[in-house]
Amino acid sequence: xxxxxxxxxxxxxxxxxxxxxxxxxxxxxxxxxxxxxxxxxxxxxxxxxxxxxxxxxxxxxxxxxxxxxxxxxxxxxxxxxxxxxxxxxxxxxxxxxxxxxxxxxxxxxxxxxxxxxxxxxxxxxxxxxxxxxxxxxxxxxxxxxxxxxxxxxxxxxxxxxxxxxxxxxxxxxxxxxxxxxxxxxxxxxxxxxxxxxxxxxxxxxxxxxxxxxxxxxxxxxxxxxxxxxxxxxxxxxxxxxxxxxxxxxxxxxxxxxxxxxxxxxxxxxxxxxxxxxxxxxxxxxxxxxxxxxxxxxxxxxxxxxxxxxxxxxxxxxxxxxxxxxxxxxxxxxxxxxxxxxxxxxxxxxxxxxxxxxxxxxxxxxxxxxxxxxxxxxxxxxxxxxxxxxxxxxxxxxxxxxxxxxxxxxxxxxxxxxxxxxx
Numbered sequence: 001x002x003x004x005x006x007x008x009x010x011x012x013x014x015x016x017x018x019x020x021x022x023x024x025x026x027x028x029x030x031x032x033x034x035x036x037x038x039x040x041x042x043x044x045x046x047x048x049x050x051x052x053x054x055x056x057x058x059x060x061x062x063x064x065x066x067x068x069x070x071x072x073x074x075x076x077x078x079x080x081x082x083x084x085x086x087x088x089x090x091x092x093x094x095x096x097x098x099x100x101x102x103x104x105x106x107x108x109x110x111x112x113x114x115x116x117x118x119x120x121x122x123x124x125x126x127x128x129x130x131x132x133x134x135x136x137x138x139x140x141x142x143x144x145x146x147x148x149x150x151x152x153x154x155x156x157x158x159x160x161x162x163x164x165x166x167x168x169x170x171x172x173x174x175x176x177x178x179x180x181x182x183x184x185x186x187x188x189x190x191x192x193x194x195x196x197x198x199x200x201x202x203x204x205x206x207x208x209x210x211x212x213x214x215x216x217x218x219x220x221x222x223x224x225x226x227x228x229x230x231x232x233x234x235x236x237x238x239x240x241x242x243x244x245x246x247x248x249x250x251x252x253x254x255x256x257x258x259x260x261x262x263x264x265x266x267x268x269x270x271x272x273x274x275x276x277x278x279x280x281x282x283x284x285x286x287x288x289x290x291x292x293x294x295x296x297x298x299x300x301x302x303x304x305x306x307x308x309x310x311x312x313x314x315x316x317x318x319x320x321x322x323x324x325x326x327x328x329x330x331x332x333x334x335x336x337x338x339x340x341x342x343x344x345x346x347x348x349x350x351x352x353x354x355x356x357x358x359x360x361x362x363x364x365x366x367x368x369x370x371x372x373x374x375x376x377x378x379x380x381x382x383x384x385x386x387x388x389x390x391x392x393x394x395x396x397x398x399x400x401x402x403x404x405x406x407x408x409x410x411x412x413x414x415x416x417x418x419x420x421x422x
Contacts, residue, residue, distance in 0.1 A: 003062055004080060004382035004398035008070060008368070009034065011049045011056035017104045018046025024101035025141055025281035029372075033392025050097040050368050050394050050418070053288060058394070064384050070396060074366075082364040082399030084422040088342065095344035097368050097418035098284040100138070104243040106277045107298030108147070108252050109307075111135065113271035116310055117291050127301050129290045135341045136286035137268045137323065139348065139416070140261035141372065144280030147256035149273055150315045153178065153189055156196070159254040162231040165215040166254050169203045170196050190313040193255075198308040200251055201295055209246045216241050233258075240278075240297065249276070249296025257318035264348065268323040268339045272312040283370065283416050287343040331361070342422055349415040351407060360403040360417070367419035369395040369403075374413030376405040 010030075018024060020042060022031070027045035030037050039045070049056030052071035059069055067073040070093075074080060078091040085094060111134035112120060120128035138144070150156070160167050160175045167175050174195045181192040203211075219234040229235065233253050240250045256274055259267060261282075269275050276297055294300055295307040325348060328334035333355075335348040351358050351374070360369065360378075371393040378387040382401040389395070389405070397403060397417075407413060 001384075002077075003065060003384040004077075005380045005387075005401050005403060006065060006383065006396055007061040007387055008050065008058040008394045008396055009061050010058045010394055012045055013047040013049065013056065014044050015046035016044055017102060017106055018044035019101040019103040019281075020044050023103070026099050026101045029099060029392035031392070032390060033394065044103065045101060047101075048099040050099075050370060051095065051288070052093045053096050055290070058396075062384055077398075080398035081366045082420075085365050085399070085420045088422060089420075092288065093366060094288060094342075094420050095285050095418055096288050097370070098286070099141070099281070099370070100277065100284050101281045102144075102277045102279050105240055105249075105279075105297045107292075107294040107300065108249045108256075108274060108276045108296040109292050109294045110272050110274050110311055111269070111289070112291055112293060112310060116271075117289070120291065120293075120306065127303065132287055132289035132291065133271055134287050134289035134291050135268070135270050135339065135343065136284060137266055137337060137339050137344070137346065138261075138277070138282040138284045139266040139337060139346060140263050141281040141283060142263060144261040144282050145278040146259050146261075146267060146275060147253065147278065148259050148267055148269065148275040148318070148321045149257050150193060150255055150313060151257050152315050152317050153181065153183070153193070156193070156255055156315070158231070159233065163215065163254060165211040165218075166200075166251060169208055169211055169251065170199045174199050186314070189315065193313045193315065194308070194311070197255055197311070197313070200255070201248060201304045201308055203248065208248055208251070212241065212246060212250055244297045247297055249298070252276070252296060257316075257321060259318045259321050261322065264325065264335075266323040266325065266337050267321055270312075270340070272310050274307075274311050283346070285344045285346050285418050287341070333358070338421065343420065345419055345421045347417040347419070349413070349417060351405070351413040351415075353410060353412045355412070356407050358405045358407065358413075360397065360405060362400045362402040363419060363421070364399050365419040365421060366399050367397045367417050369397060370416045370418075372414040372416065374407065374409040374411065376407045376409070376413060378403045378405055380404070
């Protein structure tokens with residue numbers, strides 16, 4: 001008998017932008033999932049990687065299984081992926097599931113589509129480590145803030161008129177072109193937007209640092225005098241500038257939508273969509289890739305030319321960025337986040353207090369189950385023994401296997417299940 005359902009011990013990434021110590025949802029989940037783990041109070045706990053990515057391959061917590069990591073186990077048991085998934089994704093788990101705890105902003109970035117990814121990887125393998133696309137989706141666990149996609153043009157124009165420092169960087173010609181572009185000509189609008197954003201991102205370092213310092217000084221004074229700085233997006237500017245002083249990314253707040261998610265709300269980021277996470281905790285799922293084109297709010301390699309070339313310059317209101325969950329027709333406790341890409345789907349499973357026995361149903365895809373709240377004992381014909389599940393537990397479930405949860409918590413359970421529905 002070889003178990004096909006087993007618990008995982010997942011890799012933590014301590015990136016500097018993460019929340020620190022037990023402020024971090026990642027740290028809290030890890031600590032409650034494994035009581036032996038010591039959380040360092042001054043260490044950032046940014047990401048928890050649940051999957052088989054070579055830079056963060058989960059360890060198998062079942063000593064009856066000879067393979068040490070999930071990646072090794074899948075390589076030896078590719079049928080666990082499900083027939084369609086195995087064939088479509090060449091025997092690889094197609095997604096990486098994560099929890100993120102964001103304290104300071106992540107870089108302004110976008111992820112290439114497959115065609116561009118292949119080209120970038122061929123040209124600059126040191127910066128673009130693979131040839132895959134990287135769509136991703138984030139679902140808020142706590143109130144979550146990010147920037148995503150270009151704002152409606154009238155909002156950008158309003159900032160161009162209220163923020164002279166921004167207008168100086170973009171130049172009068174480009175600013176006027178955007179102001180004149182009419183909503184009846186979407187291609188003209190996108191072209192004007194591309195020119196403005198590219199001019200901003202390619203500004204001379206000394207020039208934009210001077211303008212940024214002037215802007216920060218002006219807004220700080222206005223704020224100190226009790227004036228309303230919202231016309232210059234003052235609060236966010238000062239916050240980002242305090243995190244990344246002198247960074248061109250501070251100006252992107254005038255172009256990109258600010259999106260606020262409540263717990264359970266999601267953001268789907270397709271290829272070429274500019275975005276930056278700002279603050280909060282979320283679960284995230286993405287295609288298994290590391291390809292990121294960055295252009296600001298970061299000490300890492302930035303590739304402004306590629307970014308400005310590749311972006312989707314379609315303006316849209318921030319409300320349009322929130323991706324809706326659909327209640328499952330088969331099970332009212334399941335909410336599906338099923339984006340327009342084949343690589344991944346997430347299910348949010350909310351089990352109410354009244355239910356004491358719940359079936360995590362079989363599907364034709366490998367899946368990874370994360371417990372956010374509640375406790376249960378899990379049993380499965382494919383598991384070596386009973387599994388005790390609590391906040392922070394992570395299980396790998398092979399295709400076509402199910403788990404019975406015997407709930408023991410007074411307040412029900414909240415689970416997320418990542419899978420691939422082809």
